[in-house]
Amino acid sequence: MVDIARRAGARMAVKSKSMATEEIDLNEALEREGITPVETDLGEYIIQLAHERPSHIIAPAIHKTKGQVAELFSRELKRPVEADPEELTRIARAELRQKFLQADIGITGANFAVADTGTVVLVTNEGNGRMVTSLPRVHVAVMGAEKVVPSMTDLMVFLAILAKSATGQKLSVYTTLVRGPRRAGELEGPEEFHLVLLDSGRIAQLGGPLREALSCLRCGACLNVCPVYRQIGGHAYGHTYPGPIGILLTAMLEGTGSVKELAHASSLCGACADACPVRIDIPKMLIELRREVGDQKIAPWIERVTFKLLAQVLVRPALYRLAARVGRVLQRPFARGGTISGLPLFLDDWTRTRDLPPVAARTFQERWAAEREAAP
Amino acid sequence: MTARRRVSLMVTCLGDLFFPDVGFSIVRLLRRLDVVVDVPPAQTCCGLPLFNSGYHAEARAVAARTAELFRDSEHVVVPSGSCAWMVKHEYPGLLAESGLAALAGEVAARTYELSQFLVRVLGATRFTSAVPGRVTYHDSCHLLRGLHESRSPRTLLENLSGAELVDLPGADECCGFGGSFSVRLPEVSTQILDKKLANVEATGAGCLVACDAGCLMQMRGGLTRRKSPVRALHLAEVLDGGRP
Numbered sequence: 253m254v255d256i257a258r259r260a261g262a263r264m265a266v267k268s269k270s271m272a273t274e275e276i277d278l279n280e281a282l283e284r285e286g287i288t289p290v291e292t293d294l295g296e297y298i299i300q301l302a303h304e305r306p307s308h309i310i311a312p313a314i315h316k317t318k319g320q321v322a323e324l325f326s327r328e329l330k331r332p333v334e335a336d337p338e339e340l341t342r343i344a345r346a347e348l349r350q351k352f353l354q355a356d357i358g359i360t361g362a363n364f365a366v367a368d369t370g371t372v373v374l375v376t377n378e379g380n381g382r383m384v385t386s387l388p389r390v391h392v393a394v395m396g397a398e399k400v401v402p403s404m405t406d407l408m409v410f411l412a413i414l415a416k417s418a419t420g421q422k423l424s425v426y427t428t429l430v431r432g433p434r435r436a437g438e439l440e441g442p443e444e445f446h447l448v449l450l451d452s453g454r455i456a457q458l459g460g461p462l463r464e465a466l467s468c469l470r471c472g473a474c475l476n477v478c479p480v481y482r483q484i485g486g487h488a489y490g491h492t493y494p495g496p497i498g499i500l501l502t503a504m505l506e507g508t509g510s511v512k513e514l515a516h517a518s519s520l521c522g523a524c525a526d527a528c529p530v531r532i533d534i535p536k537m538l539i540e541l542r543r544e545v546g547d548q549k550i551a552p553w554i555e556r557v558t559f560k561l562l563a564q565v566l567v568r569p570a571l572y573r574l575a576a577r578v579g580r581v582l583q584r585p586f587a588r589g590g591t592i593s594g595l596p597l598f599l600d601d602w603t604r605t606r607d608l609p610p611v612a613a614r615t616f617q618e619r620w621a622a623e624r625e626a627a628p
Numbered sequence: 629m630t631a632r633r634r635v636s637l638m639v640t641c642l643g644d645l646f647f648p649d650v651g652f653s654i655v656r657l658l659r660r661l662d663v664v665v666d667v668p669p670a671q672t673c674c675g676l677p678l679f680n681s682g683y684h685a686e687a688r689a690v691a692a693r694t695a696e697l698f699r700d701s702e703h704v705v706v707p708s709g710s711c712a713w714m715v716k717h718e719y720p721g722l723l724a725e726s727g728l729a730a731l732a733g734e735v736a737a738r739t740y741e742l743s744q745f746l747v748r749v750l751g752a753t754r755f756t757s758a759v760p761g762r763v764t765y766h767d768s769c770h771l772l773r774g775l776h777e778s779r780s781p782r783t784l785l786e787n788l789s790g791a792e793l794v795d796l797p798g799a800d801e802c803c804g805f806g807g808s809f810s811v812r813l814p815e816v817s818t819q820i821l822d823k824k825l826a827n828v829e830a831t832g833a834g835c836l837v838a839c840d841a842g843c844l845m846q847m848r849g850g851l852t853r854r855k856s857p858v859r860a861l862h863l864a865e866v867l868d869g870g871r872p
């Protein structure tokens with residue numbers, strides 16, 4: 253892609269929102285070549301000014317308040333700017349209008365590509381995608397290889413699903429269909445068009461355990477309902493794609509080893525799978541990743557030993573009963589008033605913030621057996 | 629005269645070790661409904677903690693053993709939605725190649741979470757509350773999204789004499805337990821819990837009802853830590869207020 257830009261003699265590239273270009277660190281690569289990338293999606297523009305990465309796959313700057321955005325803009329324009337969303341948008345619009353006209357190359361992602369007509373499809377709510385694909389001399393679209401749908405009829409279905417799950421709209425405000433460069437007699441459009449398909453481990457998953465994740469539309473619904481994402485935010489995941497689906501995509505793109513901890517960053521509550529419009533069973537695949545992490549022996553040894561021991565106890569009822577008795581003895585110094593409020597060392601992970609019930613004086617099965625004996 | 633129904637109680641590890649009263653409430657409830665209850669001896673666990681952490685070979689061994697224990701059961705009743713889900717949803721796949729495939733399928737088909745068994749099998753919906761006043765209900769994730777059950781527990785609580793069911797805002801949101809998640813990411817788990825408990829306290833209910841021992845451990849642990857007047861109880865304990 254840098255080659256294409258270089259050949260076009262580009263100094264500036266305007267971009268519409270694209271997670272695929274985030275995935276390959278395109279902005280950094282362009283900058284190294286002296287080409288200035290300019291993000292034109294409002295959210296992306298904000299985080300580019302802040303030198304950050306998107307924290308959400310469709311709302312990249314969702315972690316910023318309007319006050320923070322106003323501060324950023326003030327710094328950039330070297331004049332005070334009011335924290336009013338409409339005013340902020342007007343400013344960004346004016347700034348970006350200049351860039352659209354100056355840029356030599358336009359870079360976009362793609363929400364879909366249609367196989368039977370050779371069409372690349374882009375949806376936006378701001379219309380910036382349309383400017384990026386029509387004003388500069390060269391247009392490069394980058395997309396994951398999995399985003400191809402067979403026909404226009406299929407596209408109609410997916411466009412409606414995407415808009416509904418992403419933002420609750422019937423359709424996004426702008427749906428841009430691109431079928432290559434400007435043709436003879438056409439008044440607008442680029443002189444050159446390039447389509448870049450990313451593999452990065454995707455194709456290998458066609459028959460793999462994570463294949464369902466290839467159906468992801470990047471609508472973001474699973475992030476919005478995820479209790480973990482809602483607490484920690486997108487950046488805490490530490491990779492391009494955040495949230496529950498992001499864990500699967502990271503494993504796909506960077507290998508299972510890269511998610512050995514993240515695979516456990518889920519309570520497996522299933523809200524993601526419930527919200528997903530294409531019914532991707534994310535919890536099932538998170539468990540699968542945990543299995544791979546365990547099988548590859550990249551889980552911490554203490555964890556592996558603990559679970560193997562637990563398994564031994566659970567298939568031997570005599571050991572299980574013994575463990576209950578041992579637990580009762582060991583908990584004695586800590587169980588007060590029928591509850592455990594603190595435990596030493598790493599055992600404190602639970603009790604730091606929550607009380608723990610002690611092992612009952614007599615377990616259900618002990619009491620049951622005693623009652624049977626008394627009154628058979 | 630129809631033959632009396634027979635139920636085998638799968639008490640589960642948490643039920644056995646930490647909440648024995650819940651098991652006895654279930655036994656009383658079922659006996660009052662003229663059900664013959666047995667408890668197959670030497671039970672341990674359904675294997676869910678191993679399974680969810682990715683230790684599938686180990687989970688398979690536990691599942692095989694547990695399925696065998698309930699081989700002759702007419703109905704299997706489980707106090708936790710998550711364990712019921714494990715048996716119904718995961719046993720068949722887990723035991724598919726173990727020679728126990730048929731057994732796993734049969735046990736799965738005969739297994740019920742308590743509220744489902746009461747309402748959908750026995751048609752029993754009228755009970756007397758052991759905790760008078762306002763109660764509210766938390767949907768545990770595996771019962772709600774795993775077994776698609778949100779109605780049965782509410783039917784029981786709506787018809788509960790002596791108690792008034794009030795809606796819990798965000799009832800379908802996770803309590804933050806998630807098994808080993810609760811100690812792997814204790815801060816995140818607790819933040820999720822705090823949100824849940826704030827919602828619970830805002831209802832003004834004196835009692836928070838759930839159908840899962842895991843959620844109860846988490847939510848009760850949080851409530852007593854913050855010295856809340858709200859008690860977290862298992863559905864069986866709440867229904868166990870004597871004959872209607």
Ligand code: SF4
Pocket residue numbers: 417467468469470471472473474475497524527528529530531532
């Ligand atoms: S996994 Fe499903 S819900 Fe999440 S972004 Fe992809 S399509 Fe949307």
